[in-house]
Amino acid sequence: MENLSKKVMSGGEAIVQSLLNNKVDTVFGIPGAQTYPIFDALSRMRSRIRTVGARHEQAAAYMAFGYAKSTGKVGVYSVVPGPGVLNTMAALCTAWGANVPILCLTGQIPREAIGKFRGHLHELPDQIATLETLTKWSVRIDRASDAPEIINEAFKVMMSGRPGPVSVEMCWDDMAQNEMVGLLPAVEIEKNLEINKNEIEQAAKIIQKSKSPIILVGSGAQEASKEVLELAETLQAPVGAFRGGRGVVSEDHYLGVSSVAAHDLWRDSDVLIGIGTRLEMPYMRWSNPLGAVTNPLAPPHLIRIDIDPIEMDRLVPHAGIVGDAAVAAKALNSLLKSVYNPKPERQLEIAKANDWANEKVKEVKPHAEYLSVIREVLPRDGFFVEEITQIGFTSQFAFPVYEPRTYVTCGFQGNLGFGFQAALGVKVANPDKVVISVTGDGGFMFGVQELATAAQEGIGLITIVMNNSAFGNVRRDMRRIYKGKPLGSELLNPDFKKLAEAFNIKGYCVKNSLDLKTALTSAISDGGPALIEVKVDKNLEKSPWKYILMNY
Numbered sequence: 001m002e003n004l005s006k007k008v009m010s011g012g013e014a015i016v017q018s019l020l021n022n023k024v025d026t027v028f029g030i031p032g033a034q035t036y037p038i039f040d041a042l043s044r045m046r047s048r049i050r051t052v053g054a055r056h057e058q059a060a061a062y063m064a065f066g067y068a069k070s071t072g073k074v075g076v077y078s079v080v081p082g083p084g085v086l087n088t089m090a091a092l093c094t095a096w097g098a099n100v101p102i103l104c105l106t107g108q109i110p111r112e113a114i115g116k117f118r119g120h121l122h123e124l125p126d127q128i129a130t131l132e133t134l135t136k137w138s139v140r141i142d143r144a145s146d147a148p149e150i151i152n153e154a155f156k157v158m159m160s161g162r163p164g165p166v167s168v169e170m171c172w173d174d175m176a177q178n179e180m181v182g183l184l185p186a187v188e189i190e191k192n193l194e195i196n197k198n199e200i201e202q203a204a205k206i207i208q209k210s211k212s213p214i215i216l217v218g219s220g221a222q223e224a225s226k227e228v229l230e231l232a233e234t235l236q237a238p239v240g241a242f243r244g245g246r247g248v249v250s251e252d253h254y255l256g257v258s259s260v261a262a263h264d265l266w267r268d269s270d271v272l273i274g275i276g277t278r279l280e281m282p283y284m285r286w287s288n289p290l291g292a293v294t295n296p297l298a299p300p301h302l303i304r305i306d307i308d309p310i311e312m313d314r315l316v317p318h319a320g321i322v323g324d325a326a327v328a329a330k331a332l333n334s335l336l337k338s339v340y341n342p343k344p345e346r347q348l349e350i351a352k353a354n355d356w357a358n359e360k361v362k363e364v365k366p367h368a369e370y371l372s373v374i375r376e377v378l379p380r381d382g383f384f385v386e387e388i389t390q391i392g393f394t395s396q397f398a399f400p401v402y403e404p405r406t407y408v409t410c411g412f413q414g415n416l417g418f419g420f421q422a423a424l425g426v427k428v429a430n431p432d433k434v435v436i437s438v439t440g441d442g443g444f445m446f447g448v449q450e451l452a453t454a455a456q457e458g459i460g461l462i463t464i465v466m467n468n469s470a471f472g473n474v475r476r477d478m479r480r481i482y483k484g485k486p487l488g489s490e491l492l493n494p495d496f497k498k499l500a501e502a503f504n505i506k507g508y509c510v511k512n513s514l515d516l517k518t519a520l521t522s523a524i525s526d527g528g529p530a531l532i533e534v535k536v537d538k539n540l541e542k543s544p545w546k547y548i549l550m551n552y
Contacts, residue, residue, distance in 0.1 A: 012037025034107025082122030220276020417446025
């Protein structure tokens, strides 16, 4: 790889120049002593790269997560080492679990002090070892001249195979040191587009004999919408998703189904095709927690398409295809298109399941009604960011999603409080799209200080806070399981409307779905950051869980 140019620069400047060469346009973060050279370089290059300052390190990392999750590009954040990095571990954990490429840029104590445990500012016993548990790669840059190669390698690791987070650190003194640096062009991410012909043929043979196949997709299929839909149309197979795969096939397409409708169809299916998904929904929620493929309720044949070969050992299929979701789905469709004959009544079966499911989930009050209003007002290409709250859980099955990446989720980690903070990053990445964050009063308070970031940075996020004065799930579970008064789940909250206004953000307070529609329409029209508090009676909330665990 040839150098673009050579010039004298600091380690911080070499890092930022390498980000620019890899087409990074935004960095989230909080400057501190060990990262001053990075932020000095960002300041001098502000015409080419935006720096969004957060009020807490956790928020900076979650914003990078939201940026990456909604775009498929790398999200970048920078914080000080030690406690600063540790404050971002929840977001790194979420990125690891949800396969999201985020880059953590941090500092380190002076080189000569490493391993001596003298008590330097922000010292950790072994920061790289700590970060290695949650990243695909954690590395230290020793010299400014090494930065271009290491940053390029970081991008390659993050975006190759199963995406995921990477951390890069540099010692305080090394980052400030100037030396001759040869910059490099953007790294080329080479995708392995080869598919094993025998694997395709084995899967095709099983599918060809089926009469009622079903397709379930995950976040690994987000770049394969066209190919998945073409395969589904050939097979007349319904396509469902739990969280990460929402929008791969639009849920207003006749083959796009909610998770509730998917469960209804799954029970009578003879082949399940999982594309880019761990298949948590059917084998950890719909059947038994051991994930046995032989469960009597499950389809007799499982076919998996996944970029990560390890997945074929984690949940063993009857036919496994290792490779890119789009390439594999296209190859499979090519073999089946001229030979597969779907049963004539299949389309009617799918329509009946969808109609039944759509009617059934209306009983999850009041949240299904609120979600209906949000879907009506939110543009088709607008973003919906869920949260670990009653309306967030309900959205998994009662909020139709129409386009890839527009349903932003934390996946299986279930990080309470991630939503509002991540949604700020979604809006920064998609300034011309409407972005709505739905959160509960408990989760919102995890990152409430970022209202200041929204106001200062002009981030036009619309946040809906469902205020039931409780950690609703905890309260319900403690009462149901232990029959006693819940401890630590009843919440005393501020006046959220006044709180928003204190940050110079437009605030609303509503008590019903009609008023929510009015407030939401107004907030979208205004375009600026807004907070809508929805008063909810916790004693009247219906649990969404029977439609997630499917024990209705």
